[in-house]
Amino acid sequence: MRVLLVTHEAMLRHDTGPWHPERSERLAAVIRGVQAGHLEVVGIDSPMIDPVALRTVHRPDYIEMVRRASMEGRVELDPDTPAGPGSWEAALRAAGSGPAAVELLRAGSAEVAFLAIRPPGHHALADRAMGFCLFNNIAITARMLADEGERVAIVDWDIHHGNATQDTFLMDPAVLYVSLHQFPFYPGTGWVEEVGIGPGAGRTVNLSVPVNTAGDFYSEAFARAVIPILEQFEPDWILVSAGYDGHSEDPIAEASLLESDYQMMASAVRVTVPDRRLILFLEGGYNLAAMERSVTATIAGIAGEPIPSRTGLQSPEGAWRILDLLMEAQRPYWKF
Template sequence: MSVLYATHPRYLDHVAGRGHPESPARLRAVSMGIGWAGLDEALVPVEPRPATGDELDRIHPAAYRRALRSFCEAGGGQLDGDTAVVEASWEAALLAAGAGLAVIDALDAGTATAGFAAVRPPGHHALASQAMGFCLFNNVAVAAAALRDRGERVAIVDYDAHHGNGTQDLFWADPEVFYVSMHEWPQYPGTGGAHEVGAGAAAGTTLNLPFPSGTTGDVYRRAVDEVVVPALAAWRPTWLLISAGFDAHRSDPLCSLGLTAGDFADLTSTLVQLVDPGRRLLFLEGGYDLEALGRSVGAVLSALVDDGAYRPEGASTGGPGTEVCDLALKIRGATADG
């Protein structure tokens, strides 16, 4: 199976500060993971391009973009307590926002079954007019809005350990985009409660699964099999975008969930079956233990390319969180009943 892979050397020029966990070393770890999986020659490269003003307009107002560009061009600094930029961050952010668009074009034009955008800075915390949580532009949202505007029904599944508050907010009242998040609770940014389900005509198109510390892959698999897949299958998406954060790994220093590289591969293998080949696109989000990040990305790409020949860790079991699945099913039923 042919899988497209987009990354860019300019992503390494974005530096959030000495000792910051969202560092250029993360992409070097991803490259190492691809080598460990034996996929160096298997992935089909796609060159990211900068997102245009018109493409960004769907998500981020021009006033925000002007302010961010000016701040970067003046030398950068701290945008908030977690998020910092340098002069090169502006170009890196444009290329991160445009990577998904370039992969979509390549998927439309070719025979590849899926794509992976190894970008930084990550995106799922970015609001329309606010950078936060290491994120400047919401990369997955830019791609989702482009697909929506051409008539697609877009499912976004986010398995980063942190709730994608930016993505949820941007599509909160949009019935053509279905957002699912499986994340640690309580954890930054403090959003993503199970009762957050969307608004108006989009009520029911937001689905949150807030798991306690220590939740393992068997509980995630139950959530996907019993809650996420049935909800999305009934909604019938035409495209699947995955915010692929790997900080739910049990070794991650910022979070305390219990997943393994094998769990991420299993979840991805199940989720991609929701849509036709060639309509599946993953975006790198978090993941801050470098070895775990490399292993996890390698395992996920292997699941997409060669049915998981590279599996450095088995599935995890025995953690808490089954009550989250039960609550989600109850809320879904109540939402459907009106």
């Protein structure tokens, strides 16, 4: 099995400052993690997307604002999200990575793709930057596929809710959005009762878990809810917002995931979609060593390697109640 690794050195030039957690060193850690896995790696450079294509998700005036901010020197687009001279090219290459991966997977160049990209995307709204994100990389690719008549499932295991991805597809029956995230936590969205609107009802699935939730809950949630929903939806493609900030060693969140938990999730999504139809988009993750190990574990899950037995960390009692609430909220749309 081959993994397509999509990245570009220009993304290193998106300068967030010396103390910002979303820093350029993250890419080297992720690339090492992919290369340490037991799959053949096929590497390509991320192309720049045509800025016009960003309009499928973002407003033209916002796109122009990002371009101008990047040309003017360092600008704070929101309290967490700077842009500077290298940000425009980096963001265009991050957004162009998904469509390029789709084309190469369709051509048979690899069986799965991992996008080592920055800035991340799942908080980037139609009209503003948010949470380290400039353009919504995964939503741009999902919109492209949906417009081509494909059924797309997005699985977001970043510890933060992908508020902008959810907003993009809230009324779209062709795109399923499944998020597992800490709540209450930034950005303050993604409660279990948010299930979609109108024709998109049942296409938004939120597992909003309390602090210190561990892999025992994630394993049960995938077995009882996530995988049954994916199987019933029958996606043509699965896109993963692969954030690693839920790791127990990450400095930003208060979750208790281990490398083996990322391996479990990757293995689970891999078997619910045909070959050459799985793309992972890097989102968060701010402990470099933990992220590197977790990416390697993700590749092991994709390769179908045995998942190590879980030890140690256990989820709080409140997490299990969330799973019950989720299944109650989703029962009108799915069979459990």
